[in-house]
Amino acid sequence: MSNQNQAAKAAAPRTAITPTRAENFPEWYQEVVKAADMAENSPVRGCMVIKPYGYALWENIQKALDDLIKVEEVQNAYFPLLIPLSFISREAEHVDGFAKECAVVTHHRLEADADGKLVPAPDAKLEEPFVIRPTSETIIGDSMSKWVKSYRDLPLKLNQWCNVMRWEMRTRLFLRTSEFLWQEGHNAFETADQAEADARKMLEVYNDMYVNHMAIPGIMGEKTADERFPGALRTYTIEAMMQDGKALQACTSHNLGQNFAHSCGIKFQGRDGNEHFAHTTSWGLSTRSIGGLIMTHGDDDGLMMPPRLAPQQVIILPIIKGEDTGGVMAFAETLQKQLKAIGVRVQIDKSENRAPDKMWAAIKRGVPIRVEIGEREVAEGKLTHTRRDLGRDSKTTCTEGEFLGSVKGILDAIHTNMFEAAKARMLSRIYTTNTLAEVKAAFTDGRDLGYARMPVELLNDADYQAFKKENSLSSRCLPFEDEGRMVLIGKSY
């Protein structure tokens, strides 16, 4: 390489992902998903294939969240994928909300037509079509109506991990797919206060999940009426901000009041001997959170996994020249065993790739800590480790013993650093405004796009509504900390 080329390379270091975030954020996102080997499009329109590395992340999300949910004394169960059409029809608002995006099962058998092509058999048409669940309020409500007889049966707290389907016009891996994975919790209570407290409580659980596991900051608040779940009294949300300033609804928790109890017949004999309808809640977090994780933490070299959810927290890269005469692999395997013994998820890259290729593969997949072991180091009982979040400047050489003693602390430090960086980024892009003129300025004067925090009264201003439409803004939430006086608005995913 010429000196000139070297100089050019130094001036503009090559990034593992092209385009960069600044050049084209949506394209960057897709490239990261591909480079990290998370998922790909499937032959089925709008549905994705989640690859092993992406699914491993989802499994870790499930484990962490499932534990948090069970602390709240929620029980897991499973309900059918197919929901009778009449069930969906029970709640008027609910129908309006989901009818447009339901996939419908109308036949129960295939047969060959005149041309020998398989078609749904005309005489196998179902009396009543089934809807592939877009969400399960109605079918779980049906079970609840049978299980709840007395106030002594309450509260009843159920959760299921499953797939759901919503026919989407425009899909993007993880962020919006026609089929996605999630958990949906459905709780039933004796009183309105209990249901309200529960909806808020489950939002706190999600916040715990986002802050302490995903390292993603968000603004907790209530949805405005136009953004509410169809059939809910109140919808609570955590709005996270992606690196392009757009909002991502990270999860939702709904107080459904007695709406679904009425339509599903969830009633019980109360302490007063009279019949009452239960008060229900529902709450969900989906594979969409993985999209949020990528767009919160990724950089121009690819994904950055938050350490507590990373499928591999440490990757060991043996650097072997020719034959492994120096015992490099043996040293790596011993280290792996010791790390596993203290509860660290660790993998050795045993591929025959060259050292730089192994390294870049680990960077693109966002493994929090890379450990390089060469022959010289084996002789000295040392190793070199590098943090994904800080990059090559964090390269440190220490003894094996020192590393074993510090690795957990390093993982915690990475988590904290990632969270604080994301939080600082988010807070610096929320503009507090008092007038419509300020709102307009916030979105048009060249500042980094983010959210405007404005007085709720402006929502009804015709001039604001026109501006909102022109700029494809939406109300993200009424932040709890503003006690209903302010609303966050922004563009969203």
Add this chain to the structure above:
RNA sequence: CGGGGCGUAGCGCAGUCUGGUAGCGCAACUGCUUUGGGAGCAGUGGGUCGAGGGUUCAAAUCCUUUCGCCCCGACCA
């Protein structure tokens, strides 16, 4: 579902306007040299040009129908 763009080797693209033997880069494979921040040389394999129909002696190229993908909007988690 509206507006725009694109479908050619695993990936990224040229070739299309002006019809005439299917190309380039990367990746893959083989060999040798390399190996602690993206290696070098030599060689090899791989494509019914998204699909159907039409025009023509001849179609990746022209006409037509259709499917899919991406971006922006509307809708939504």
